[in-house]
Amino acid sequence: MVLNRQSLKEESGSYTPRLVAVFYAVFDPTVGPRVVHQIPEGSVATALSTIPSRSETPANELRASLSPASTASRGVDVTDDAAPRANPVLFDFASIIDFVIPKPELCGHLITKATRTSKILGFPVRIVDEEKYHGSQAVYNRNAFIFNLCFVFERDAELSVFEPVVRKTGRTLREMEEQSSLLSSPPPTFSMANLLEQLYLDLNAYCETSIPLVDTDLVLGLFPFYANPPDVKIWDVPLAVANIEQLKSYSWDVTLFKICSFIDGVNHVKRIAELAEVDLYLARQCIQHLVYYNAVIIVDIFQFSNSYAVLPDIADVAQYGEEDDEGVTDLRTECENYVFNGSRDATPVPFATLLTYYSRLRSGLAVSDWMDDLSLDTQPIDVRRMIQFGVIKGFLRRVHAFPVWLDHPTLRPRSAISETAGTAASAGANRTRRHRGSNTSAKRRLETSLDGAQPPRDAPARPQHSTLAQPASEPAALPEDDDATGPLVTYPHSLTLMFDGSHHTDEICLKYSCSWRTLEMVLRDLGSKGGRGEELESEEDEERFTDGKRRGSTGAGQEGVYGERVVMMFV
Template structure:
């Protein structure tokens, strides 16, 4: 969010001065305005209008208290018509030091280029208030509109006069998403059916149609009749725009355990218990929220979901009659209430062969040899080799006795 915007110029007799600012009094004091300034302008003046070597380029400065960042693009126009043969000015935007400055860079550059062109054409800045500027919008009014429109709408389109319009837009900058693995399961964060249209990419439309929160990436590629690599690219594109999220493949052999955030659920922070109940209950009367807390807190690192269900059945609580277990686990993972405990296979013989540089195959290593270095979880093996957990363990037993260890983390 823009905290302030101002126009500064270098006056030959007075030095660097703020000519206009919005909101009033945010940078320098104004008559009739009693409000604290964002920073001490006098200590920053030499950086607002710097020496010529730093002009005509994008500049960012932090105030001495490290609370605000000033974004500017100081301009120096050299011409004999100006006193000292040059005209120096800067349109600056002030944002919080913790705000991402990248989206605002294009705005600052556009302000500098637009007003430079207007100054070269008709001295819009240097002759402000003259007879030629009567039919134009004032700089003070422009700054106010730019700040309000960018803060409220992330864009602005302001006619200055019959020939010039200031048109700017803030584009959000997203972090590059993590790689999409074939054993991940995408979950939609919006209703794609309501926004998709005929202009969308055909591959993207086919992939989106298969996203149901159950299918893994490999199965989505198969059912959509799209190459796996193209499916991953499409899903990564959706991840980039925060339209989906990725979770682990759901199997009843999975292990989950609570995180410290389970305290927020037990204390019903932000009505989380009712939100969960509306998402997971399927049949019969809705049980009290106590049972939901009981279900989450009974998960542990030494118990698979299958064993967890049996535990509650032995306690006369038929979980499957009331709760969709898959949705319960998804809710817990998405909210950060529980985490997945993955299984990894580690072969000391295979690791030794990697250390020594010997690539010879291990006896009875078969197709699982490349997965037993402790870096490949069972989900990956399940998806890539079409093996269930029991089949994987059967294959691992064919290795030399005592060679393979199973790690949980």
């Protein structure tokens, strides 16, 4: 989605939230939980009278808050190694004590606590050692030593990238405490204040740090967190956003190596698997991995029968640029160059004109009709790339068509189904006997087209997955009048069950390997009242849905084009 200029400024060049403060707290046997060190100083208020505020602190109050007497009264240990720094108070420590030093059951787990202005992420640690922490040789007169090193962020920050860092820091300090009492009896060469300061500065500046401890180094790094990618469907079209051919290596998975050559922004997933001669399920998994690592993005199948709608974000495209790591890119110039078809005697169409063309798209209007209305065939515009540009940038949305057959078994009352079941069965048997001899060849061609029973010998083995159509035992025939003559349009009964409003046309066409024109004929026959079917031409019988450039019939979105019993929903 295209963002406005302010959001682009805030989010450009950064995938990690900013670390606002770091503090180290322990459970003192005398005074209870307390903050020992914090960076920057004064970020966490330990006096109950301190009111949290994100506004600028006046100079006199700031000097008073950082004075030795004031910090001593709050129970905060100040060392000369720390670098005090003026910072507004984030929150009161008393309000989060139960989450920083929690009950034993919560120790050893990540804990996130949100305040009015901040979010605290910590990993409380509780070390139980009766011999070490109890008796005459005890460092603390308790049986356990409890501490927590907490990281503070803005309230709306996403902390997934920091969770491994906080967990590793807590576990490393626990090991050092168990081995050499690094925290309870620190050696002269160790300073917790210095450790906090280096954590704060290095993670904010470099997203990594290496801090030497007594016998080891605390090495931390922030890495981008990628959410799980959505499931890749057979009708999805992968579009490469990186040069995959240059990245290819013979050490890659065999399936991944094969399919990369056919990812061109036009071929859908099923077509890619067929061209690469690989298993369809494995091809989907490989493309899903490419989506996870942002090597490809998923777009829809482009057809001239598609329908698209303009989103409000197109206003941002017209007004602002897009900010990336290398600076600000002018989307207007990028759009003009992307949709230009490269004609020698022509120049790119101005962005203002393209914006006008985009605004004419609407739900239910086929791309072919949109082209005819604007006479785009006479202009140096690549229509496929023009539509694809809008989908990639997020200001165009594909409007899918969901056919609904009103006589679908799940949409009709049970009484109506039981009454018409016997009549339909007897009528179908009579029609089959009457036209068995005259329509054998045409029926066989269309059944093969829709069922896909016999693939060619050199085709890859068909994987047994739920995404493929299951062959029907007996094809269904359309009702016809007793005195009608002519061949029947037949199709598997399972195809009619797809017209319940939950499957769009891309899914249906790919599942049954049929073209959009063939599907339109089936819908018209189902939608007619007692229709006798239509005779299919031989060229249409052999059509396969193997590319995204086939034009649909005009007026596909007009009301009543499929009869009274079929309704097309655009979503």
